[in-house]
Amino acid sequence: xxxxxxxxxxxxxxRAELLRAAxxxxxxxxxxxxxxxxxxxxVGMRSGSPFYHFRSKxxxxxxxxxxxxxxxxxxxxxxxxxxxxxxxxxxxxVRTHLGTLLEGECPxxxxxxxxxxxxxxxxxxxxxAFDRYQLPWQETLEELERTGRIxxxxxxxxxxxxxxxxxxxxxxxxxxxxxxxELADRAVALLLAEMHSLAPQTALEKDRP
Amino acid sequence: xxxxxxxxxxxxxxRAELLRAAxxxxxxxxxxxxxxxxxxxxVGMRSGSPFYHFRSKxxxxxxxxxxxxxxxxxxxxxxxxxxxxxxxxxxxxVRTHLGTLLEGECPxxxxxxxxxxxxxxxxxxxxxAFDRYQLPWQETLEELERTGRIxxxxxxxxxxxxxxxxxxxxxxxxxxxxxxxELADRAVALLLAEMHSLAPQTALEKDRP
DNA sequence: CCTACCGATCGGTAGG
DNA sequence: CCTACCGATCGGTAGG
Numbered sequence: 001x002x003x004x005x006x007x008x009x010x011x012x013x014x015r016a017e018l019l020r021a022a023x024x025x026x027x028x029x030x031x032x033x034x035x036x037x038x039x040x041x042x043v044g045m046r047s048g049s050p051f052y053h054f055r056s057k058x059x060x061x062x063x064x065x066x067x068x069x070x071x072x073x074x075x076x077x078x079x080x081x082x083x084x085x086x087x088x089x090x091x092x093x094v095r096t097h098l099g100t101l102l103e104g105e106c107p108x109x110x111x112x113x114x115x116x117x118x119x120x121x122x123x124x125x126x127x128x129a130f131d132r133y134q135l136p137w138q139e140t141l142e143e144l145e146r147t148g149r150i151x152x153x154x155x156x157x158x159x160x161x162x163x164x165x166x167x168x169x170x171x172x173x174x175x176x177x178x179x180x181x182e183l184a185d186r187a188v189a190l191l192l193a194e195m196h197s198l199a200p201q202t203a204l205e206k207d208r209p
Numbered sequence: 210x211x212x213x214x215x216x217x218x219x220x221x222x223x224r225a226e227l228l229r230a231a232x233x234x235x236x237x238x239x240x241x242x243x244x245x246x247x248x249x250x251x252v253g254m255r256s257g258s259p260f261y262h263f264r265s266k267x268x269x270x271x272x273x274x275x276x277x278x279x280x281x282x283x284x285x286x287x288x289x290x291x292x293x294x295x296x297x298x299x300x301x302x303v304r305t306h307l308g309t310l311l312e313g314e315c316p317x318x319x320x321x322x323x324x325x326x327x328x329x330x331x332x333x334x335x336x337x338a339f340d341r342y343q344l345p346w347q348e349t350l351e352e353l354e355r356t357g358r359i360x361x362x363x364x365x366x367x368x369x370x371x372x373x374x375x376x377x378x379x380x381x382x383x384x385x386x387x388x389x390x391e392l393a394d395r396a397v398a399l400l401l402a403e404m405h406s407l408a409p410q411t412a413l414e415k416d417r418p
Numbered sequence: 419c420c421t422a423c424c425g426a427t428c429g430g431t432a433g434g
Numbered sequence: 435c436c437t438a439c440c441g442a443t444c445g446g447t448a449g450g
Contacts, residue, residue, distance in 0.1 A: 031242075032241030033325070113322060116237075160377075161373075167372025167375055168368070168372060
């Protein structure tokens with residue numbers, strides 16, 4: 001029986017393993033504090049071997065960011081598929097984003113600050129991946145503006161929203177009182193100002209429709 | 210004429226200069242990518258001299274954070290002095306915070322992620338400084354809740370608010386279209402949901418009362 | 419992908 | 435606060 005594929009060059013699985021380990025370590029310890037030896041050890045390689053897959057530590061960071069963002073983008077699209085109501089769609093975007101950020105293994109937005117060390121070409125690739133990621137958000141916000149649910153979908157609104165969500169990485173505890181669903185509700189409520197027209201006591205007690 | 214003070218040990222000015230330089234460099238390049246040599250050079254010292262003032266690089270980071278937060282706290286208190294209306298006070302808190310963060314030389318909240326390398330004792334000192342800093346915010350939010358301007362002043366609200374503001378360090382450009390005053394208005398409007406009851410076009414055109 | 423290694427750099431110290 | 439320095443570590447490479 002014929003093999004699926006001739007073995008050409010490096011094993012793609014090992015490359016993906018390196019990227020996952022790198023992303024996790026970069027988030028955990030920071031780019032500079034993470035050594036290429038840490039990353040190699042995390043996947044059972046020797047110190048020099050990551051450089052067989054990636055030209056430099058910088059390229060490892062760039063690839064981890066772009067792959068992480070694209071994986072998150074795919075997750076977003078799958079989650080909002082078929083949801084026509086923009087308010088529900090926003091809620092799903094927020095919840096899915098928080099899941100990627102706080103439960104996932106590759107919280108790319110947290111690596112934003114670590115890209116300082118990268119050159120302009122890498123920055124451009126990462127920026128393009130961020131732009132893709134933000135597309136469904138901007139569409140949804142604009143639909144909410146058109147239907148009068150928010151007063152403005154101008155760019156700062158989206159950025160303030162991402163700020164609310166991404167910063168939670170600094171304080172959210174999975175073993176705390178606040179569930180991810182509740183946090184998502186809080187954030188959406190803040191944006192939509194719907195709590196203002198609800199009785200405060202019931203603001204967090206919404207059932208599923 | 211008598212000297213104000215006998216010279217006892219290290220010059221306090223030099224210590225403060227080191228802290229300012231360290232804070233700026235840590236924000237700019239990250240804790241690990243900043244060398245103690247960078248910091249020494251920034252204040253015109255030789256490579257070993259910072260260790261005359263601070264026991265370790267970690268202590269430099271801890272002191273820079275605590276000092277930066279306490280300076281920001283003093284700035285907050287001065288700014289809100291005598292403002293009775295909680296809505297106006299919140300607006301001033303937000304604007305002052307954004308000023309410290311985006312125009313100041315020591316944006317301490319951005320160093321939160323860099324404290325990974327510090328031990329438990331240092332974390333406790335920094336946490337205490339953060340708690341002080343958050344006091345006037347929490348008081349103001351609770352007053353807004355009591356007077357019915359926001360539906361809840363529970364802890365996540367304050368944290369989401371800080372998220373909106375702090376994340377702006379990642380995208381705000383001083384030479385862009387959005388002024389700090391406008392950004393502050395946007396953030397406050399999001400929280401108070403006042404835009405909902407205003408005509409959208411005038412939401413950003415408020416004069417001073 | 420491993421072995422063996424290099425050049426550079428870094429935090430920190432001794433002694434003045 | 436400087437000079438001179440040490441031990442350790444790190445990103446990366448040559449050769450297989």
